[in-house]
Amino acid sequence: MNNTAQKHDATPLVAESYYAAVTDALRTEAARLLSEGVVTAVIGYKEGRRHGTAGPAIVVDPARANELIFSAACVNNLALYLTKAKKGVAGTGKIAIVAKGCDLRALAGLMAESQIRREDLHIIGVACAGVFGSGADRREPLSAGNLAGKCRECSVGAPEGADIVIGTLPPLPELSPVEAEELARLEAMTPAERWAFWKENFARCIRCFACRQVCPFCYCEQCLCDRNRPQAVETTPRPAGNMAWHIVRAMHLAGRCAGCAECERACPMDIPLNLLNRKMARELKELYGHEAGLTPVEKGPLVIYREDDDQSFIK
């Protein structure tokens, strides 16, 4: 990349003062909710130990609401903390959760699948200009150059349907959709080339299951892929089992995935997992007109059927 491009890419998308203002409003709102007893806990982000990082935080004391922050480093999808990561959070009273647009989609999906109830939640939506991609230098401000891939084609910057929305985004530049371009590149390949592409990517997989653990929709008590007798998917990190695992994962998320790309972010081997999710989302939109949105849809596309569904592929 030449210098001009870098200079252009490094233009901050939003001013630092935007995050400061959002953080202030967030703290005020969290303190109010906790002290008034509206909620028992606020799930949000706090500053990480390294400069420019942030991690999930659960605040129960109004005095500690000033630990909460919002910045471009708030990458996590906190919806995870309402299901498996913090089992038992649900049922302890109303919970407030900080949600970016993409997280809100995951929340809507979880509500649709009866994993959480809207009345148990107080959703603090934040208008988000995007988050850092992997490997971004956190000392620099968020720019088109260090933005996460999923954020380049985000359509839910300002969330809707939340109890309160914090922040108003300045107009953001239109960015080239990197993931859609990569998807188009793969689709243009021959099957053999695609097989080679995925074989190489899946071969790197070490089966740490970070993609499963971080996914808000992988909430099964027992995963099919952990079972033996009968063993559906080989558990050792060999190419055969890796291929099966990733196909099964994509299939189980088809029509459910909210597109938060946490799987790809959590992957230590940099496998482009969100490409699979995006592909399935697009196919299900084409086939059945389903799209993951901000309002809960009671039944996903693979749970319902129509008598006149396409069956041109069946003899």
Added chain:
Amino acid sequence: MKHDFEPKIVAFVCTWCTYAGADLAGTSRMQYPANVRVLKFPCTGRIDPVFILKAFQKGADGVLVSGCHPGDCHYMAGNFHARRRFAAFRKLLEFVGVDLARLEFSWVSAAEGGKWVEVVTDLTERIRTMGPLAEFKELETEEHWSGRLETAELKEAYNNI
């Protein structure tokens, strides 16, 4: 007639329609290739995409999934659900790079012994011309390490032991 290559075909069939249809083909003494291995399921809705994957991994050259015609399901809607699931699964397999010509879906009722013969014969002949499915078999025998074992640094370290 002798052939150079006899493909292995795994058929996942529903017990109420296609299995009975295959049975009818047998009792009617219709001839069809013996390449097909039939696995009986209660319903096409019970056939998990993982079964298809496993069949390919364990050496099938082709897979056939067959059940009741829409509206004839013994469990009312099993095949409707299966239809959507397999439509999605096909797209996924295609995206990963599997040749969809090796995967066949069909509706064969209990009265359609002839259709069963036709479906199995067509699929067998098609796979025969395509040859064995190499991709999954290669994958099955492969070992792969996340790091490369033959790098200069590792070799040097190994030689210094």
